[in-house]
Amino acid sequence: MAVTAHGKEESDGLHRLLVQVSAGAAAEHAVVVGAGALRAAASELARFCAGRTVFVLSTPRVRALHGAALGAAAAGAASVHALEAPDGEGAKTLEIAASLWRAMLRAGGKRDSRLVAVGGGSLTDLGGFVAACFLRGIEVVQVPTTLLAQVDASVGGKTAIDLPEGKNTVGAFHQPSLVVADTELLATLERAELAAGLVEVVKMAALLDVPLLERVEREADLLLGGDARALAPVVAAAVAAKIRIVEEDPRELDRRRLLNFGHTLGHALESALGYRALRHGEAVGHGMRFALQLARRRGLADGDATRIERLLERLELPPLPAVDGARVLEAMRRDKKARESGLVWVLPRELGRGEIAADVSWHEVATELTAFLATPASAS
């Protein structure tokens, strides 16, 4: 049984990590990671639901794939109500949040009711936000069903919905009471979906965990194939890296911004392209490529930058679609992480060590971006 900084690997290959965050209602919660984690966490889920009005939020696709596993999860509840949202980022609207709140009230939802959110990153973002604001906050369990959601969206308490003016512009910090990341659920994902999730793993590994980077390089084929046993330690390590950062800085005032490596341009690309042309992880991959360019100018060794770029290629990052540079710049100006002093950029200083650079001017970004958009990804 290997003990990591924030948890341990059980003899059955399951990882149990603990998150301790001072802000928010739940002082401490567990993240259970591994092949078969949902079965292993059955008794915790049952305790969470026991005697409560329980809402299980998912999407049509998730319900079709994993409905049976979910039914068992809410055993012992006073009553169980299924809630449904659309698949994908389109679920993250205020209108859908409102319809869920209203349905929960009509079904007798109370302050001690519980929400179980089962789905990809959009669904866990939405579910977290719905739980955060329903009657000023009820407890939520996150059951992420995509790799992206398992390594990133469901851990750390960030919840949000989108407005036409921007993604994640309305939200709350609301820690879950439990996260169950079962890598067996990932078997149904497309290869491109797994690849997009692995980009977020590389994002964290590049700045925070070089052994994890090496593991992804070594096992890329197994991981892209959705091997639940190979994915388990990768998800656990990425979650552990994220937990360390989140515990230090739950409200993203300082070091938590490191997790935004690749996201400054990534979010702007998604916004300029209308959220359909690229998966989130793919947009972040291109954002990382751009950040590596800025980092090279600030002393990142060319070999280290190239190593990350190569790994993104191995993860089959698709080419960047044609996009209007002016619209991308405009989206960056509206970025919610912008401050009066301008945008901060998260850049690798060396492998395993990121820094927050406040010296990147709009002029430099505009100049670099023009060159970047003119160069196809495969040429890097």
Added chain:
Amino acid sequence: MAVTAHGKEESDGLHRLLVQVSAGAAAEHAVVVGAGALRAAASELARFCAGRTVFVLSTPRVRALHGAALGAAAAGAASVHALEAPDGEGAKTLEIAASLWRAMLRAGGKRDSRLVAVGGGSLTDLGGFVAACFLRGIEVVQVPTTLLAQVDASVGGKTAIDLPEGKNTVGAFHQPSLVVADTELLATLERAELAAGLVEVVKMAALLDVPLLERVEREADLLLGGDARALAPVVAAAVAAKIRIVEEDPRELDRRRLLNFGHTLGHALESALGYRALRHGEAVGHGMRFALQLARRRGLADGDATRIERLLERLELPPLPAVDGARVLEAMRRDKKARESGLVWVLPRELGRGEIAADVSWHEVATELTAFLATPASAS
């Protein structure tokens, strides 16, 4: 200079109280209370706004009355943007919150932008919620302009909007960075508005602060007349009582529920009557009358109950309009404070000491309610 438990009275008659709450972003903030508090807090407001994008949210009526004072408040901001919401509870909708968020994004609102909410309890509830969720939370200063908002709504970090299914059903706990309760702003209020605010003072005094109760009894005429100097110590004492409770229990898991004396039936009356027939404070006044009936059956001395009832009469509590008992009961069942085990009732045990009674059955409530609704207020 008298030092109270949570603040001090300055030589100029201003009260400065400190709130220390562990949950939420702001660890500690001040509540400045008194005649001329807005002028006295000018430098604090200027520091809050300095170099930031500042949004000043108010209503047409508030802007007409206090616009000049507000303009000065945001001196030194990088830019100031006026936001407007309707007067009254009708402002607390998700649609209005969404239109404010969208306007803030279009105006370049960022994570370090600031909101100043100026108005009655509905406006400070709305403004607090808009600040709580905008980009996952920005800092807010509350400038309450009604007595109700000064003694209750703007202190403690509860924010919310309404849904058709119920009042305050979507919201967040979000502590303000500063509260400025200037009793000079109350001079423009109708007598009935002041009376409704004083009901909330009596609510707190009856359970928590007998000297405050005596002061309201003694100075009722001055207070109903809107005397800014007479109101200052009353507002300060009510705020201090509330702060003590909120600090112990910021998320209303335990003792904060004491502040709901009169609110269980009060909210249900507002819901059943459609939020127009009664002011919030008036509905709470009738809710207290009902709770006193339940408390009498649990040992509250008849003389103490009568004393509170008499004071409500002196505060010119208007008669309860005709209302359908079945609808009131139904609204209580949907109360967000209801738990699986039923509703809890906040009842005075003796003057200055409240308790949370979990032994009040739906049957007892229904029986007492029938009798209560059949008896006009003036007969009590």
